[in-house]
Amino acid sequence: MLKHPTRRWLAGIGLAGALVAAAAAPASATETEITLDVYFDNITLAAGSAGKADLPYLYSSEPVTLHDLTVQYDISDLAGKVEISSEQWPDQCTTPKPDVVHCVRPLPTDTDPDGQTGLYKLTLAPTDAATKGDEGVLKVSFSAQGFSPVTHEATVRIGTGVDLVAGAEHEFSAAPGETFTAPLTVTNMGEDTADGAVTVFDHDYSIRADQHYSNCNYDGDQMLFCRFDEQLAPGATYGSNLTYQLGADTYAPSTETGGVHWRTTAEFEDYEAYLSDRGITLGEPGTGGKLTLTEQSRVQSAREPQTDTDPSNNWSYMSISVTGENSTDLEAIGAELSGEKDAEILASIGFRNNGPATLDYSRLGSSVTYLNVDVPQGTTAVGVPDLCSPLLGDDFGGRGEPGAAKYRCYPSPFSKVGEEQTFDFTLRIDEVIADAAGAVQVNVPCQCDGGFYDDIKPANDEAAILVNATGDTGGGGGGADPSLPITGDSTLRVAGLGGLLLAIGAAGFLIARRRRNSFVA
Template sequence: MLTHSTRRWLAGLGVAGAFVAASASPAVAAEEAPIELGAYFNDTTLAAGSEGKIDSPLLFASEPVVVQGLTVTYDYRNLDGVVDITPDSSTWGCETPEAGVLACTDPFEIDLYEWASGGLFSVVMTPTAKAADGATGNLKVTVSAEGLAPASHTAKVRVGEGVDLAAPGEETNISSAPGGTFSAPLTLSNAGKTDAKGAVAVFDLDHSIRPDKQFSNCTYDDGRLRTCAFSEVTAAGKARSASLSYTLGKDTYAPGNEYGGYNWLTVAEFEDFNAYLQAGGYSVGKPGDGPVLSLPEAPSKVAARGFQADTDPMNNWSSMTIKVNGKNGADLVALGAQLTGDAGDVVKAALGVRNDGPAALDFSRGGSPVTKIDIAVPQGTTAVKVPEVCAPLEGDQQDWENAGKPGAKLYRCYPDVFIGVGEKQTVDIDLRIDKVIANAAGTVTINAKCECEGFTDDLKPANDVAKILVNATGGSGGGDGDGGSLPITGQSTGLIAGLGALLLAAGVGGYLVAKRRRTRFVA
């Protein structure tokens, strides 16, 4: 089990892009503690006779470090005669020191962080011609670098029967008002020549799309539908379908659009995916308290045996768009602070934003509007500690190369991709009082203009600016704050991105980039 935090794990998955990567705060390491490397490789099920799959390890370190001679070694001797491992076309610097071992080295300097980085040293895993359904073995992946101790992770690799699960290619379009109920189909087709023995639907639904009813063979996290598992056998060339009822949350922003969809996995592929989630500290949730959801049309059921892997995952995804009618906006309020101290004192300011509703704001889809938090440091003070979610601002350009660097006079920070009604999100900045100046003032400005698309429909723009007052002589004007760091997620116990995006990172849904209407938010 990996020990780094959930938020750093997700950053490594590439789900939330540059913002999350910039915002993961390094842990304070014990003095003189050695830097430790880490690696993780997904458990993988391959279809016999297929071209295999491409994947790469997730690499990380116990604290940010620049490494030289980063090397990943793939030891697949335990898979002799079952699976071949070869470098992907994008991977170079590889050699085979002995049969069943592939070692790849990058001679250049590479930054490693506490969040896992993927995409380096990709390999192709191909079942051999004699690999049969049910064959298994282990792949040991070791990461090393100059001056650092190596670290290893062992992944399970299986070869199974090839099937071709498919979902409808056309998008489902629905209209609803906040609080309305609607239904959408859940359809599984078998586009191959082999019967599919069970299947699992993994859902990627915007926060506003909530199940109207629970089922015992589906899982839920914080009331949100995550997965549904079916044991029915879908015969080759056949299809089966059910209808799911949803409610659009009363806090849905309107007018606008909400998005959702589902992806089909074989039973074995879902086992691989679930192991990946658990390694990152995630869970697909708990079974619902309702009846069993069935996929009607074929009455016969048999227990799945052996392993199955999808030969064409490009056709597994189905999406829906809900056009949200009506008018339901949000009032974002800037949160400033009022501080006092003597010359030389360091005081902490909790600065940020609060959503007074009535609508929640979900910025988790790429291309969706975002809000920014611009912080102007008060005169007579110096920012001596700044979280990496904040970057120095020059004009309208944030300098992410120096994210978290003290000493700037103006910073731009980004809140979480979801801001619920009544939720406060603040970032702690330590200010050193260099000179006592009565009523020294700085500002917190939300919904700041920038070169990217911004959230411009605030119900009360007048409260988008709050003061940071140091040694005020009277009055407040600082706004109310809420201590604590700016959270990476508004709901710490839930998945902060849809499971569809995690599928993309897990290597079982890379096609989602092309299939989804929108990708995840990138700052």
């Protein structure tokens, strides 16, 4: 069985944001004006159900280590109708009064702008007095030593329980550029009619939509979600067929993965509120006809009503075996620079994907390749990207640490044909040396996940970094002119641009629903 993906659109924060967070050393609260933020999903509970559990999102405007972190929940707005409890950390959480849970973290805790989760899971359960249509506010407060507390109000609704069950898994085989058709099915295994449904797509970049339906949203040719207004009767299975095209730039041979996640209309409304709060857009609706669900079968009886408390049955997956041979050429990008003694000069170095294949390691959660950078003679790296670390034999220094002679850099997990990823190093010229040479190497071996070792043109895997060249040395590397601007519709300027990396991790299809869970007991 295919494993539940750990990153995806509407599924958690992407690796790009996580890499930036990991790269930056936590700051002291006294170093800058840092603010905190907290978020908790709106939540819909089924009357008569066991309830649901969720976790808060904890943010800070800059990476910081927090002391005496406090999270408090207050559901007094629905007193007598909703009960709350947190059993995950019984030694850290108390109930000072009914309808309030107060938790204090005694250990130092790191957080950052990308958001953290993993602490103080809250269970909300409707009481016998709760009825469909009840609605109130859950107040979630977040504070820490030296910081002003912040509060978020989440909406809690009482509704009718239904159990949407996704269809079976499927396997396909296709070559880059070919189409294939996959079924989209859902069964209402509850006793109440489901008033519409939403399916969220979790497809690899290579899986492109063949049509753009008016009730579905897209990011380019990537399907994001579809809304259905059909009434789904108890015990009935509904479905449709979707035709996809495997991108001509799909790496082959490989295995590509797609998935769909069914939600009730109310559950998706709750999640839309989260996306809006974080400034994440939902793509654009299609301009074609409407995608509809038609009844395919019906059983004589159904299970007792539930409220999708086991989300595993809301997912279904497909696996595509990509046939043929389709690799790519990653070309190192060097630089040719000049300056006087003590001058500080900028070297933008990295690699370009010359195609024909796009590399997508997002599910693996690792860099598409690894780079080594040799600092030119007579210069000192005084400004180092956060995604680069000193390479000290078999050991590594801290990310962004200046002054080393050699560095290892970690690109993003996605490299599109025709685009570049560059790392900005600031070099100080300590001694003017004619033709001072360094180098950037792509596809270097790494005893870690990811990396690319099937380059179709390894001869351009290394490019020179030249300072004060005296002749036509071709220091740009691979035919590149280092004076030309970087282009491409989603080019990554990796160095120091955590916000851009987060945007690529949180929008442009690699949006993520579940955040990094880095808290430990």
